Amino acid sequence: MPELGCPMREIEPANAGAHWAAQAHERPPQVWEEWASDLAVALLPAGRRWDAVAMSSLRMQAVAEVLGQDLAQVPVLTDLTVDxxxxxxxxxxxxxxxxxxxxxxxxxxxxxxxxPGGRQVPAGTWLQAPDLITRLADPAVLRAALKRTTENL
Structure with missing residues (x-):
């Protein structure tokens, strides 16, 4: 299992997104254990390091078209089982x-x-996985994009 708690500069670039995601959990090693299990998914808690805004996949596509580069390096997770x-x-x-x-x-x-960077499971597939240069979406910019897409849906 990779060493946890080490600074990002010491993490292999291929696993940077996985470390970013695991650090949201109170016990990051538990996340790595869950990913290594047969299910290959982990439960990540919102509200500690990030929140999320859920929407339909169709709405997300429209928002991505409006935001373009403003969405670069912003993690986007999908649950294909519920769209x-x-x-x-x-x-x-x-x-x-x-x-x-x-x-x-x-x-x-x-x-x-x-x-992130591993086997993807439909219930928790990364549309855009975290990586070395991960940032969170600006809520004001996301709101504006959502308002623009409302007119087109």
Missing amino acids: RAYVFVPAGTAETWSEPDTTPIGADYWLVASK
Whole structure:
């Protein structure tokens, strides 16, 4: 198992996204154990290092077209079993989020996720995995994109 808690500069670039995702958990080694299991998914807690905004996959496609480069390096997770996409935003965003046709995912919620850079499972597939240069979506920019896409859906 990779060493946890080491600075990002010491992490292999291929595993940087997995380390980023695991660090959201109170016990990062548990995440690595879950990824190594037969299910190949882990539960990641929202509200600690990030929140997420859930929307339909179709809506996510429209938002991605509007945002273009503003969405670069922003993790986007999908659950293909229920046609949902999750855009990662700063922790605390869920507390004030109220955009129609979206669901805020914050404290006390968990997301099912495959290991970034590893085998992807339909219930937790990374559309855009975290990596060495991961950033969170700007909530104001995401809101504006959602409002623009509402007109087109």
